[in-house]
Amino acid sequence: MRHTELPFTGPATFLKAPYRPLSEPWIADVGFLGLPYDFAVGYRPGARFAPGALREASGRYAPGPEGYFDLETETYCLQGVSLVDAGDVDPAQLEYQETFHRITEAARALRQRVRLPVFVGGDHSVTYPVLRAYDDLEALHVVQLDAHLDFSDSRNATRYANSSPFRRAVEDVPGLNITVIGLRGLRTSSEAYRAARERGHTLVTAAKVRANLPWVLERLPRGQKVYVSFDADAPDPSILPGTSSPEAEGLTYGEAIAVVRQTIEQNELLGLDLVELAPNLDPSGLSSLVGARLLAEVLAVWGSTTAL
Ligand code: MN
Numbered sequence: 042m043r044h045t046e047l048p049f050t051g052p053a054t055f056l057k058a059p060y061r062p063l064s065e066p067w068i069a070d071v072g073f074l075g076l077p078y079d080f081a082v083g084y085r086p087g088a089r090f091a092p093g094a095l096r097e098a099s100g101r102y103a104p105g106p107e108g109y110f111d112l113e114t115e116t117y118c119l120q121g122v123s124l125v126d127a128g129d130v131d132p133a134q135l136e137y138q139e140t141f142h143r144i145t146e147a148a149r150a151l152r153q154r155v156r157l158p159v160f161v162g163g164d165h166s167v168t169y170p171v172l173r174a175y176d177d178l179e180a181l182h183v184v185q186l187d188a189h190l191d192f193s194d195s196r197n198a199t200r201y202a203n204s205s206p207f208r209r210a211v212e213d214v215p216g217l218n219i220t221v222i223g224l225r226g227l228r229t230s231s232e233a234y235r236a237a238r239e240r241g242h243t244l245v246t247a248a249k250v251r252a253n254l255p256w257v258l259e260r261l262p263r264g265q266k267v268y269v270s271f272d273a274d275a276p277d278p279s280i281l282p283g284t285s286s287p288e289a290e291g292l293t294y295g296e297a298i299a300v301v302r303q304t305i306e307q308n309e310l311l312g313l314d315l316v317e318l319a320p321n322l323d324p325s326g327l328s329s330l331v332g333a334r335l336l337a338e339v340l341a342v343w344g345s346t347t348a349l
């Protein structure tokens with residue numbers, strides 16, 4: 042009956058999936074976990090409100106029991122795929138170590154329940170404790186869509202802010218490689234850039250995406266276990282203004298989806314996050330709707346390319 046409900050009818054859960062906390066036993070194909078933590082933001086806060094706002098906005102994109110009808114292939118996708126909203130990790134406010142511990146434990150538990158865990162931040166600092174839950178793998182390739190590198194060793198004596206999650210992750214998680222798409226921050230740390238290059242990371246600017254998208258798609262990983270980390274500031278702020286540190290000249294929605302689609306089609310997707318969406322910074326609600334649409338479309342791509 043849920044599929045007949047209007048977009049704004051509740052209770053609000055991700056894509057109107059049933060709510061099942063991790064304290065209960067269940068398994069599903071896809072599990073959503075909210076990480077409403079933004080105490081590591083260096084500029085404008087608000088990403089803590091994203092899991093709630095995306096639950097509300099995603100009612101607009103709740104799939105029916107037959108899934109989504111794909112206009113390109115004229116077939117249904119996500120048919121019979123089970124979705125669960127596993128609720129939120131409760132942040133311990135200023136105790137970032139405790140918060141990160143809770144996030145890692147919840148992410149480990151979610152990975153055991155579902156084929157595709159979807160983490161909804163929160164600022165980008167949460168990706169570090171999420172990636173710690175993947176430390177059992179020999180190798181994992183992170184495809185990060187982001188205006189910023191987030192690979193600073195420290196800034197202002199701070200090592201766990203949203204500008205450092207991937208620096209901390211490569212120190213703790215074995216076998217990590219990283220491809221970043223959409224770079225254009227004006228204040229890029231040259232130390233961080235060099236350190237990422239020296240580790241063999243693939244760093245692609247937004248200008249490169251605009252100039253030659255096929256060239257960029259050629260450089261994505263192939264045949265690997267992958268994790269997609271999607272920062273809401275990767276797309277152009279004209280379509281997604283609700284983010285802490287917007288940077289002009291970003292990706293179009295279509296370019297971002299093309300990168301994610303190619304990544305999913307030629308690799309094994311083991312996890313996904315959407316971070317840095319601050320709904321309070323966009324009173325029009327557009328950012329939350331675009332973010333919810335993005336989550337729904339990535340699931341559709343995953344569902345149509347993954348044998349379930
Ligand atoms: Mn980021």
Ligand code: MN
Pocket residue numbers: 187188189272274275286317
């Ligand atoms: Mn960013």
